[in-house]
Amino acid sequence: MRAVVFASGGVEVAEVAEPKVLEPTDAVVEVSLSAICGSDLHLLDGKTPGMREGGVIGHEFVGHVVAAGAHAGAHPEGTRVVGSFLIVCGACVPCRERRFNHCTERRALGLGTLTGDLDGAQAERVRVPVADVNLTALTDAFAEILDEQAIFCGDVLATGIYAAHLAEGGPGDTVVVIGAGPVGLLCAASVRALGARAIVLDADPHRVEFARERMDLEALDVSEADAGEAIAEATGGAMAAATIEAVGHVSAFRSAMRTTANGGRVVIVGVYGSERYELPMGMAWIRGLDLRFSGMANVQAHWIEALTQVASGAIEPDATITHRMPLDEAVEGYRLFAAREAMKVILTPS
Numbered sequence: 001m002r003a004v005v006f007a008s009g010g011v012e013v014a015e016v017a018e019p020k021v022l023e024p025t026d027a028v029v030e031v032s033l034s035a036i037c038g039s040d041l042h043l044l045d046g047k048t049p050g051m052r053e054g055g056v057i058g059h060e061f062v063g064h065v066v067a068a069g070a071h072a073g074a075h076p077e078g079t080r081v082v083g084s085f086l087i088v089c090g091a092c093v094p095c096r097e098r099r100f101n102h103c104t105e106r107r108a109l110g111l112g113t114l115t116g117d118l119d120g121a122q123a124e125r126v127r128v129p130v131a132d133v134n135l136t137a138l139t140d141a142f143a144e145i146l147d148e149q150a151i152f153c154g155d156v157l158a159t160g161i162y163a164a165h166l167a168e169g170g171p172g173d174t175v176v177v178i179g180a181g182p183v184g185l186l187c188a189a190s191v192r193a194l195g196a197r198a199i200v201l202d203a204d205p206h207r208v209e210f211a212r213e214r215m216d217l218e219a220l221d222v223s224e225a226d227a228g229e230a231i232a233e234a235t236g237g238a239m240a241a242a243t244i245e246a247v248g249h250v251s252a253f254r255s256a257m258r259t260t261a262n263g264g265r266v267v268i269v270g271v272y273g274s275e276r277y278e279l280p281m282g283m284a285w286i287r288g289l290d291l292r293f294s295g296m297a298n299v300q301a302h303w304i305e306a307l308t309q310v311a312s313g314a315i316e317p318d319a320t321i322t323h324r325m326p327l328d329e330a331v332e333g334y335r336l337f338a339a340r341e342a343m344k345v346i347l348t349p350s
């Protein structure tokens, strides 16, 4: 079958072996749509090391179960499903407490040897371990959800809902989101769906425009302005009850501390690797800043809520999609995405 593979530090579309049911809890899913994610770029830029040469990339997908192991009964063959990027065991103590992102056997699809070396979903078919837990069915109340909407519920929108809960914004609160990429936009949409005022900040005027025009979000261009001053002005000096940092850069983290009110929450969703930062302890202490590092998104605890928000029309995640391409043109999709010419790229196997 055709798949996007890691090759010489980049990507190429190649012929690879068919995935098979290897464990009785596995399922194989025929992929109807996959997507390119910022996390995929981190494999290429070295932030996420350990991708194997020839390994299949991709962790955002929707499709149909075409083979199920003897103990993968929750989603029989033919079931339309969305998959989680986060692959968990479902049985350990953190999983039983629904803290799936702290599963003691945590893995991820298509993200390299440090997360289980599982082949990913930018392919015609993908093997999903512990399928009962790591797939969710698009049936009943979710049957009307389009593939282009459902695909977000296994990663980006589940992340947004998870982050919005960590931010604990409610009616009357302002929650700032730093970064108007797909994750930031869906964090802001989730914050708004939970009842708070969401303000998106980005230093790229095109992304600010996108947030306003395509997502109908309140967004401020901070390419010239200081983030703290911009939020002081927007909130009449009250500042944000919480800030979600959706960039994964120390400068964005510092901005997040400046936009947050004393006693407020700083939620760090952006991905970090080997970066270091010297925290002014006295400042953080006297201001009572509540720093909340998200870790990997707790997808399985939030994807039903994500699907419910989509089914109700409260969140339209597919508004982030700018490019739809055949899987065979994935190399061009990666180029557009890395160059920030694309907001979200969707790939269709032929």
Ligand SMILES: [Zn+2]
Pocket: 037, 038, 039, 059, 060, 085, 155, 156
């Ligand atoms: Zn992703």
Ligand SMILES: [Zn+2]
Pocket: 088, 089, 090, 091, 092, 093, 094, 095, 102, 103, 104, 105, 106
């Ligand atoms: Zn577990």
